[in-house]
Every structure is written in C-alpha cells, then in structure tokens.
Amino acid sequence: MSKSTPATNALAKARIAFTLHVYDYDPDAAKVGLQAAEARGEAPHRVLKTLVAEVDGKPVCVIAPSDSEVSMKKVAAAFGGKSARMMPVPDAERITGYKVGGVSPFGQRKRLPTAIEETALAEPHVYVNGGQRGLQIRLAPADARAAAGATAAPLIA
Structure with missing residues (x-):
C-alpha cells in the first residue's frame, strides 16, 4: 500500500502534522468507518x-x-440549501478522484464545499480516510477542518 496519496500530499504541502495508520480494510463491512474504528481499536x-x-x-x-x-x-441547512441527498457512487468517485471506502476530504480532484460535524472539533484527535482503502490519517480536528476548508455545523440526526 502506498502511503503517498493526494490526501497525504495535500496535508504535507499545508504543513499540517499527521500520522498514518494502516488497517485491514473489509470490503464487505456494512459500515466502513465502524470497521476502521474497530480495526484501529479507536472510539x-x-x-x-x-x-x-x-x-x-x-x-x-x-x-x-x-x-x-x-x-x-x-x-x-449547513450549505444554505433546501434539499440534500447522497451522491451516486460513480459520480462521487469521478468528482473526488477516490474510490468509495477511501474518500478523503483532502486532496480531492475538485475541492468541494465541506462541512464537518461540530462535535468532532471537541475531540483531542480524529481519524479521517487517507485517500486509500485501509489508510487512516490521525490529526487534530482543528487541523482537519482547516485543511478541508470546512465549516463546522450540526450534521448528525
């Protein structure tokens, strides 16, 4: 597995401190994020x-x-719109340049307007996808927000 991805390159270029963590990606997992948390032993x-x-x-x-x-x-509401829906997988992969299961908010082919769940900013550290299935980036949540150019908003049900 390459540890150099557009996501890691974008963070390095922005001089943001991060560490990389590899885990065994399960393509059959019902929820990829939960599987990554379990594999890493992280909350x-x-x-x-x-x-x-x-x-x-x-x-x-x-x-x-x-x-x-x-x-x-x-x-x-976070983006000032009336309605939202998940983007179809092929479109999401084409726009970001990443495969679903490996989509990172950093180094996307086309930088998208981004929002981060506001409660995540209270954590001492967070993990986000590193741009490849099985690759996680650990960094400070404020750095994740800054690197993604994200606004903080309530996003969860």
Missing part, C-alpha cells in the same frame, strides 16, 4: 467518515463521526 466517534452528497444538485463533502447518522435536512 468510533473519533473515526470520521467522509461522504459526498448533493445539496440542491451541487456536490458537497460531509465529515461526520462514523458511529452517527447524517441528517440530510441538516446537511442542506
């Missing part, structure tokens, strides 16, 4: 999932704890 609320959605037909990126459900109503 699931500190392992953040990266979702690609559409708000009023425009792509957005959502970062939220892996043990929570994202409210599409709150996602729409």
Whole structure:
C-alpha cells in the first residue's frame, strides 16, 4: 500500500502534522468507518467518515463521526440549501478522484464545499480516510477542518 496519496500530499504541502495508520480494510463491512474504528481499536466517534452528497444538485463533502447518522435536512441547512441527498457512487468517485471506502476530504480532484460535524472539533484527535482503502490519517480536528476548508455545523440526526 502506498502511503503517498493526494490526501497525504495535500496535508504535507499545508504543513499540517499527521500520522498514518494502516488497517485491514473489509470490503464487505456494512459500515466502513465502524470497521476502521474497530480495526484501529479507536472510539468510533473519533473515526470520521467522509461522504459526498448533493445539496440542491451541487456536490458537497460531509465529515461526520462514523458511529452517527447524517441528517440530510441538516446537511442542506449547513450549505444554505433546501434539499440534500447522497451522491451516486460513480459520480462521487469521478468528482473526488477516490474510490468509495477511501474518500478523503483532502486532496480531492475538485475541492468541494465541506462541512464537518461540530462535535468532532471537541475531540483531542480524529481519524479521517487517507485517500486509500485501509489508510487512516490521525490529526487534530482543528487541523482537519482547516485543511478541508470546512465549516463546522450540526450534521448528525
């Protein structure tokens, strides 16, 4: 597994401190983020999932704890829209340049407007996908927010 991805390159270029953690990715896992948390022995609320959605037909990126459900109503509100829905997998992969299960909020092919669940910012550290299935990046949540250019908002149901 390569530990150099567009995500890690973007963080290095921004001079953001992070560490990489590899785990055995299970493609059959019902919830990838929860499987990553279990494999790492980390609290699931500190392992953040990266979702690609559409708000009023425009792509957005959502970062939220892996043990929570994202409210599409709150996602729409966070981006000043009326409605939100998950983006179809092929479209999400094309726009971000990452395979689903490996989508990172950093180093995407096209930088998307991004929101991070506000409760994640209270954690001492978080994990986000490193741009490859089985690769997690550990960093300070404020650094994750800054690197993704994210706004903090209530996103979970």
